[in-house]
Amino acid sequence: MYHMAKRVDRYERQEKKRVLLINRFSTRTLAILAIHVLFFLFIVMADGLNYSAKVSLFAFLSAMTLWITTKIPAGFVAISLIVFIVFMKAGEPELLYHSFGEDVVWLMLGSFVIGEAIKESGLAERFSHAMVNRAKNKNFIVRAFTYTLGISAFFIPSTSGRAALSMPIIKQLGVYFSDKEREVLAVLAPVIILMSTSATLIGAGSHLIGVGLLETASGESISFIQWLIWGVPFTITITLLTMYIIKLLLWPKTAATDRQLTSLNQTAAQLKRPMSLKEKKTVVLLVALIIGWVAENVHGYEIAFVTIIGSLLFMLPHYGVISWKKGINAVSWNLLLFVAAATALGKVLVDSGVVGYIEKEMIGVLHLFMGVPEWVIVLLILFVTVTSHLYITSHTTRAIVFVPSLLLFGQTIGAEPAAVVFLSLIGMNYCVTFPVSSKALLLYYEEGEITYDARHLLKISIVLMPLYMLVMLLFYFTYWKWTGLSI
Numbered sequence: 274m275y276h277m278a279k280r281v282d283r284y285e286r287q288e289k290k291r292v293l294l295i296n297r298f299s300t301r302t303l304a305i306l307a308i309h310v311l312f313f314l315f316i317v318m319a320d321g322l323n324y325s326a327k328v329s330l331f332a333f334l335s336a337m338t339l340w341i342t343t344k345i346p347a348g349f350v351a352i353s354l355i356v357f358i359v360f361m362k363a364g365e366p367e368l369l370y371h372s373f374g375e376d377v378v379w380l381m382l383g384s385f386v387i388g389e390a391i392k393e394s395g396l397a398e399r400f401s402h403a404m405v406n407r408a409k410n411k412n413f414i415v416r417a418f419t420y421t422l423g424i425s426a427f428f429i430p431s432t433s434g435r436a437a438l439s440m441p442i443i444k445q446l447g448v449y450f451s452d453k454e455r456e457v458l459a460v461l462a463p464v465i466i467l468m469s470t471s472a473t474l475i476g477a478g479s480h481l482i483g484v485g486l487l488e489t490a491s492g493e494s495i496s497f498i499q500w501l502i503w504g505v506p507f508t509i510t511i512t513l514l515t516m517y518i519i520k521l522l523l524w525p526k527t528a529a530t531d532r533q534l535t536s537l538n539q540t541a542a543q544l545k546r547p548m549s550l551k552e553k554k555t556v557v558l559l560v561a562l563i564i565g566w567v568a569e570n571v572h573g574y575e576i577a578f579v580t581i582i583g584s585l586l587f588m589l590p591h592y593g594v595i596s597w598k599k600g601i602n603a604v605s606w607n608l609l610l611f612v613a614a615a616t617a618l619g620k621v622l623v624d625s626g627v628v629g630y631i632e633k634e635m636i637g638v639l640h641l642f643m644g645v646p647e648w649v650i651v652l653l654i655l656f657v658t659v660t661s662h663l664y665i666t667s668h669t670t671r672a673i674v675f676v677p678s679l680l681l682f683g684q685t686i687g688a689e690p691a692a693v694v695f696l697s698l699i700g701m702n703y704c705v706t707f708p709v710s711s712k713a714l715l716l717y718y719e720e721g722e723i724t725y726d727a728r729h730l731l732k733i734s735i736v737l738m739p740l741y742m743l744v745m746l747l748f749y750f751t752y753w754k755w756t757g758l759s760i
Contacts (some may be wrong), residue, residue, distance in 0.1 A: 301342065308338055321633075326625040330361035333618050333627075333664075337707055340727045347708070347727070348607055351614030364621060372617035376577035377478050381612060381716060382604055383580035384437030387562070389603030390587040390594040393440040394555040399548075411454070411617030414446065415461070419516045422462060423469040423508070426476045432668075435466045435578070436713040438559075453525040459725040461519050463713040464733065468515045470702045471507035473630065474500040479672035481570075483698045486676045491690040502756055503695060507748050511741060518736055523729055558586055558594070608718070615709040628665055628674055647760055650686065651749055654679060654693065655742045658700025662710045671701045688760045695758060696749070703741050706734040 312334045313350035316327045332354040339350045350514065355372070358364045359701055372378075425435050439462050469562050470476040474484070474497050488494050548556075565572070565579040574582075587593050588600040595603075658675060665671045704710040708718040708727055717724060749758070 277435045305338060305342055309335060312338075321630050323626065325363040326627045326630065328358055328361045329618075329621045329625040332402060333622055336615070336618055336709075340708065341731055342728075344605075346611075347480050348611035348614065351611050351618060355614050355617050358621060361508050361679065363625070368621060369614070369615055372613040372620075372653065375613060375616045375620075376575060378609055378613050378616070380433050380577035380580050380712070381437075381609060383577070383584035384433065384440075384479075384716065385561075385604040386584035386589055386595075386600040387580070388437055388441045389600055391438070391559070392444065393556060393595050393599070394551040395549060396441075396552050397556050399552065411450065414449070414700050415458075415502060415516070415520065418443070418446065418458075419461070419465050422465045423472070423512050425466075426472045426508075432463075432466050433712040433716060434623050436463055438581075439466070451525065456521045456725050456729075457519065457525075457716050460523060460729050460733070461516065463711065463717050464515060464519065464705055464730075465512060466713045467702065467704060467711055468512045471504045471511075471699050472501070473497075473504060476504075476731060477668060477698075477702065479507070479668050479701060480619065480698055482672045483676045483694050485688055486672075486680065487694040489535060490677070490680050491684075492693045495691055495695060500695075503700060503758055506752060507699070507744070510748075511744055514740065514744070515737060518740070519733060520749065523730055554594050555587075561586075562722050608715070611718070612712075612715050615715065616666070619670075619709060622664065622666075628670070633666055648746070648750070650688065650760055651696065651746060652742070654696050655700050655745055658697045659690040659703045659738060659742055659745075661701055662704035666707075668701065668704065668711065672698065675701065683760075694759050696745070696760075699745060700742075703738065705737060707728060707731075 312331055316322070316331050316334075319327070322330065331687070336350055338349050339345055343350075352369070355364075355369050359366050359368060422435065422439060425438070443458055443462050446458065474495070480500070484495050562579065562583040565574075565583070566576055569576060569579070584600065588595055588597045590597070591692050600679050657679070658671075661671045661675060662668075665674060676694060679693055679697050680690055683690055684687075707730060708714045714730070718727070753759075
């Protein structure tokens, strides 16, 4: 009897341990493990990829899954998977070390310093108060901020630069909004910046690269004015649609009343004052910085290097706007670590041959559609380019990889080269699904003071991506055709 009771007791203890172990593995954890198993099986069975490419692709897909489905710090995930690639002998340790030498890392470092200077000088507070003072409600502020971000595309040829300049302003505006509303603003700012990129030829470096490849391949070009004629109406349409979609999907239903805003308007009106010396210095340095960004082709220095020069001037002893210590303390080192590792994850896809493999497979499929109706050709180009951000994280790399291939495809079917390139570049400007898809998104992601959840981007993209392609199709068969753009 004693031995029987002992066995029953031991069995119950073991059963409790099993139940405890099962409870630890939640449904979400099991789903994530199942997804990773599917990734593994799919990649193992893929032909045409070498060992390094398979490991790199698995790491990249794993990172995307963990960023979206878990609350594990994004930087920890990115660095861990870079270490995984090196540990599995699919890459050299330099992959991790050299990632901190990427221009985007230094661009963001300088951007944080400049943003802190704008905030400390009082310029961000002045701008936000001026906006709020004219506002009747929060919707007005959101619309005004959206218009401001859209117009900035004509003056600042860098999505990262525009994101950096918008950050101190949005932090200042954040005091008038609830925590949930601030999170929506943190998504709205970078997404609107990306949507408005298509307005002008200088809106993104990929535009200049694409037009340069067009000139080399066919002798044709797209002028600055012609781009404005085609790009501005589309940009206005998609930007406004994006703003309303973000508000519809993410804006909290129990938003604070606008009575609070009325009292803040009165406070803002009382804060009118002459510009201080620090504010004047900041304005002068900002104008010089924007000129430096715009004149990149003249002086030959990259935007990241110009940004670092600007940040040093802002921290210049005795003559700058902020001290060296305050500027360095303003840098989000957590974000920089994440950006460095995430950029390396995207870069290793190119170096290992994954991107080349995907490009080859896609172009092979495209050639099967020769002789099909025009709308099918346009839809194929849009599908390839709009979805390209899912596996090629660098905007510039997307242009370098796809524009020559699509030009070749266009020549094969007798399409107009300028139309193919313009549609391709506008399509590639869509990069909203993941934080790693754009430097502007990365700048706001895990920033600390004002940030967003990666799942919000995915939620927006599920609606916005097909809508983006639909609007491009509608523009192609109406306005763009009427103004001379035709395949």
